[in-house]
Amino acid sequence: MIAENIKLIQSTLPPSVTLVAVSKLKSVDDIMEAYNAGQRHFGENYATELRDKAAVLPKDIEWHFIGHLQGKQLKYYIQFVHLIHGVDSIDHLQEVERAAAKAGRTVDVLLQAHVAQEETKFGFSADELCGLDQSVRDLPHVRICGIMAMASNTADQDRVRGDFRNAKRIFDTLKASLFADSPSFTQLSMGMSHDYRIAIEEGSTLVRIGSSIFGPRDYSKQNSKQ
Numbered sequence: 001m002i003a004e005n006i007k008l009i010q011s012t013l014p015p016s017v018t019l020v021a022v023s024k025l026k027s028v029d030d031i032m033e034a035y036n037a038g039q040r041h042f043g044e045n046y047a048t049e050l051r052d053k054a055a056v057l058p059k060d061i062e063w064h065f066i067g068h069l070q071g072k073q074l075k076y077y078i079q080f081v082h083l084i085h086g087v088d089s090i091d092h093l094q095e096v097e098r099a100a101a102k103a104g105r106t107v108d109v110l111l112q113a114h115v116a117q118e119e120t121k122f123g124f125s126a127d128e129l130c131g132l133d134q135s136v137r138d139l140p141h142v143r144i145c146g147i148m149a150m151a152s153n154t155a156d157q158d159r160v161r162g163d164f165r166n167a168k169r170i171f172d173t174l175k176a177s178l179f180a181d182s183p184s185f186t187q188l189s190m191g192m193s194h195d196y197r198i199a200i201e202e203g204s205t206l207v208r209i210g211s212s213i214f215g216p217r218d219y220s221k222q223n224s225k226q
């Protein structure tokens, strides 16, 4: 089923959109099934789970860290991570800078924009993002490649669309100002299994899809994975 799901979803995506297969709490066998169907971008939420999977899986996988960032856990994946999606504060940005410097590499990140109309989601507000100054762009070991956002968790499609539209507006504003001469500022990560079609219509370049590929997750496995 996993291979079929991957092929079906890939066939509906415009060429400008990259599919990140979200494999948190899924087995290495499941990931290999997706890999053998041609999938190379995978997303994980838990630092030690990412470390353990990357150690045994093919080296040409591009790993995306999409979980909530914790500075002390950066060491588990900083050497090999392809893109960190959820940098949601200046403190976290500086923690990534320090960890990347120590690892001797430059790490690509996205800034998380808070656009959902809920208290519970992490991220910078639109005002905070538009008020950022050059110092964030000039970090020597961090390259800011765009914006990540999650829409409100609601069945109201107009609200979901409005959230994504806000994220796109923030992305466009930054691209035209602080990042105007940063050619790598190109990525807008938004859209999950239930809302990725709307996200693509609103300008997403990276969709993070888990359950529509791998089936529902067993969250009882989560306790050991913090």
Ligand SMILES: *Cc1c(COP(=O)(O)O)cnc(C)c1O
Pocket (backbone or CB within 6 Å): 022, 024, 045, 066, 067, 191, 192, 193, 194, 208, 209, 210, 211, 212
């Ligand atoms: C788990 C997760 C996803 C994937 O969610 P699905 O509904 O299974 O597609 C996407 N983005 C983030 C940040 C996640 O934590």
